[in-house]
Amino acid sequence: MPAVELRSCSLCQRQDDPACTRKPPCRLWVRLRSPRPSTATEEVYTSAVSTEDFIVDILLIVVIFRQLWARPYSARTMVLPLAVVVWAGFHYLTGFPTDGNDLWLIALLTLIGLALGLASAATTFMWRDETGQVLGRAGVWACVAWVTGMGFRFAFALYATSKAGDRAIGTFSRHHAISGSQAWTTALVLMAFAEVISRVVMLQARRLKLAGAATARPVLRAD
Numbered sequence: 001m002p003a004v005e006l007r008s009c010s011l012c013q014r015q016d017d018p019a020c021t022r023k024p025p026c027r028l029w030v031r032l033r034s035p036r037p038s039t040a041t042e043e044v045y046t047s048a049v050s051t052e053d054f055i056v057d058i059l060l061i062v063v064i065f066r067q068l069w070a071r072p073y074s075a076r077t078m079v080l081p082l083a084v085v086v087w088a089g090f091h092y093l094t095g096f097p098t099d100g101n102d103l104w105l106i107a108l109l110t111l112i113g114l115a116l117g118l119a120s121a122a123t124t125f126m127w128r129d130e131t132g133q134v135l136g137r138a139g140v141w142a143c144v145a146w147v148t149g150m151g152f153r154f155a156f157a158l159y160a161t162s163k164a165g166d167r168a169i170g171t172f173s174r175h176h177a178i179s180g181s182q183a184w185t186t187a188l189v190l191m192a193f194a195e196v197i198s199r200v201v202m203l204q205a206r207r208l209k210l211a212g213a214a215t216a217r218p219v220l221r222a223d
Contacts, residue, residue: 117198
């Protein structure tokens, strides 16, 4: 008789919770075909990506394309990306797992997001026009760095909902002592946080530096 182990939903942290906000309700369980650990195989099943997931991921990807053309860069420019990640944080960060190698996974993906965000900001062109207004335009490498991070998260979410992807991720998680879906969710969300926040902070710092240079006036001295 095969053993069956139920695991909690990644959102509500309960097993088959009827009040789960996912449609259909999200369930994650592991079925062991054989009770012998040496020969056991595992199948992991997860719910499909919701409409909200698609909207958030697509918004995070396309936000960079708003800056392909030169446009004024101000404090308001950071509102949309920050609003998206704040909403995603409240929606997805339902726990912070620390079992096994969860923290290493979270730290690794967060550092990757940080590096990609800084690379995207560093390769974004910023300058002052004749009126002293700060303009910005995302270059090719800025887009590549941004889409690499955000696109990876989107592709991973789609892959994880497939039967083959679920099985592969489950096998990888077992072999590397990763506790479950919440560890992956937390790591991927914090990766997006790091990418967005690092890019926003660096661009705002560059904007303030350029704006400060515009207001500075040379001091004339009489001989």
